[in-house]
Amino acid sequence: MDILYSVLALGGMGIVLGLLLALASRVFAVRGTRGSDAILELLPQTDCGACGFPGCAAFANELLRSPALAGECAIGGAAVAEKLSALLGAPQAKNTRQTALVRCSGGLRAKNRYQYEGLSDCSAATRIGGASPKECPYGCIGLGTCVSVCPRGAIGLVEGVAVVDHERCVCCMKCARACPKGIITAVPYYADVNVACSSLQKGAALRRMCDIGCLGCKVCEKTCVHKAIRVIDNLAEIDFDKCTGCGDCAEKCPRKLIVDAKLDRAPRMFTEEHS
Amino acid sequence: MTLQSIVTISLGAILIENFVLVRFLGICPFLGASKRPDTAFGMSMAVVFVMTAASAVTWLVDRFLLRALSLEYMRTVAFILVIAALVQFAEMFIKKYLPALHSALGIYLPLITTNCAVLGVTVLNSDHASGFIESVFFAFFAGCGFTLAIMLFASVRQRLEYCDIPAPFEGLPIALVTASLISMAFSGFSGLQLLI
Numbered sequence: 001m002d003i004l005y006s007v008l009a010l011g012g013m014g015i016v017l018g019l020l021l022a023l024a025s026r027v028f029a030v031r032g033t034r035g036s037d038a039i040l041e042l043l044p045q046t047d048c049g050a051c052g053f054p055g056c057a058a059f060a061n062e063l064l065r066s067p068a069l070a071g072e073c074a075i076g077g078a079a080v081a082e083k084l085s086a087l088l089g090a091p092q093a094k095n096t097r098q099t100a101l102v103r104c105s106g107g108l109r110a111k112n113r114y115q116y117e118g119l120s121d122c123s124a125a126t127r128i129g130g131a132s133p134k135e136c137p138y139g140c141i142g143l144g145t146c147v148s149v150c151p152r153g154a155i156g157l158v159e160g161v162a163v164v165d166h167e168r169c170v171c172c173m174k175c176a177r178a179c180p181k182g183i184i185t186a187v188p189y190y191a192d193v194n195v196a197c198s199s200l201q202k203g204a205a206l207r208r209m210c211d212i213g214c215l216g217c218k219v220c221e222k223t224c225v226h227k228a229i230r231v232i233d234n235l236a237e238i239d240f241d242k243c244t245g246c247g248d249c250a251e252k253c254p255r256k257l258i259v260d261a262k263l264d265r266a267p268r269m270f271t272e273e274h275s
Numbered sequence: 276m277t278l279q280s281i282v283t284i285s286l287g288a289i290l291i292e293n294f295v296l297v298r299f300l301g302i303c304p305f306l307g308a309s310k311r312p313d314t315a316f317g318m319s320m321a322v323v324f325v326m327t328a329a330s331a332v333t334w335l336v337d338r339f340l341l342r343a344l345s346l347e348y349m350r351t352v353a354f355i356l357v358i359a360a361l362v363q364f365a366e367m368f369i370k371k372y373l374p375a376l377h378s379a380l381g382i383y384l385p386l387i388t389t390n391c392a393v394l395g396v397t398v399l400n401s402d403h404a405s406g407f408i409e410s411v412f413f414a415f416f417a418g419c420g421f422t423l424a425i426m427l428f429a430s431v432r433q434r435l436e437y438c439d440i441p442a443p444f445e446g447l448p449i450a451l452v453t454a455s456l457i458s459m460a461f462s463g464f465s466g467l468q469l470l471i
Contacts, residue, residue: 006349009341010353013336021364024364024367024368030371
């Protein structure tokens with residue numbers, strides 16, 4: 001009898017509660033929260049968090065309130081920004097997608113100060129025998145600490161220097177925090193030209209250490225008709241608000257350090273090796 | 276239900292027999308949701324809500340179903356069933372009629388369906404065979420005790436972020452050490468029992 005009672009009591013409770021819940025889900029159904037479902041469909045739904053919100057659903061809800069954020073989706077890029085702006089009736093949002101850039105092009109072209117044979121980790125290498133195994137104290141050490149922290153597999157070592165695949169990069173900047181040299185910075189994804197060097201040394205000193213680094217010769221500064229590139233402390237810097245991506249600086253750069261991505265988007269891009 | 280007995284229950288549930296720090300119930304959300312004070316607050320509000328509602332419902336189930344049929348040994352299963360259903364129901368209701376509260380409680384509401392602190396308070400009520408109002412008050416104050424503990428802990432943890440912690444202790448180990456220190460401090464309240 002005991003068994004029967006307990007089975008009946010619990011089973012009955014289960015059935016009653018189940019029916020109540022089924023009923024409640026009908027009665028209290030909340031219909032698609034005012035269009036955020038439609039927005040969510042346009043988003044990549046990988047919940048990467050690069051927009052600064054916890055997941056695509058939260059971002060979709062935020063977009064309802066402030067449509068101006070339509071360009072914030074790093075993975076979606078221009079295509080998604082356009083669709084979102086159309087859906088939300090907002091003016092075309094400027095795409096703010098960014099990508100990490102390793103500001104060094106040295107690698108094998110930068111001379112070694114000594115042969116480093118320690119732990120294969122950049123931080124370890126900076127702690128013995130001075131700042132770096134390379135002659136250039138600013139440059140990429142090339143042991144791949146950034147490669148190992150990248151969650152998207154977007155960094156590779158090409159000819160001894162770390163290179164970011166701009167297509168895969170979502171600009172989480174984990175690499176920038178891991179780099180002991182602090183030479184990884186965020187640049188606009190749509191930047192056509194970049195100066196991938198961090199050396200503040202004078203030209204003559206740098207020339208002895210590296211075959212590609214910026215000498216601070218100011219040829220680019222004189223070439224640029226948009227006044228978008230300036231040499232500060234022996235290093236060319238591009239103001240991306242002014243840069244139109246005409247590529248004149250890349251053409252005139254005597255070291256071929258500045259690369260015009262329109263002609264040859266990152267010529268040393270390691271994806272070519274992978275694919 | 277005199278004022279004196281309310282004070283007794285509240286002191287007992289919040290300080291002397293604090294659910295987290297003295298009874299060691301609900302340690303999982305205590306450690307999991309205490310990295311930042313605002314998430315800790317959301318969590319503890321959800322716990323207060325669910326504890327109070329659950330103890331009211333389980334009191335009825337306990338008295339009119341289990342005890343009536345002398346099925347006390349089915350208590351744990353029945354309580355879990357009732358609490359889970361109640362939380363689901365409450366979530367649907369809140370989502371429909373109180374969207375602001377829903378977004379404040381957020382994901383914490385469904386998460387604490389099977390929180391042992393919630394089950395613990397209902398089982399304790401059943402053990403003590405306390406009255407309905409007494410049970411609900413006890414559950415509410417137990418939730419307040421949980422809030423106090425997790426808010427204290429969250430604020431300490433936030434300061435820990437700025438401390439120079441030895442590498443082997445970083446993260447959870449130092450959090451556990453901190454929790455045990457707070458718990459030891461709360462053991463000092465056990466003497467209060469003499470006064471009441």
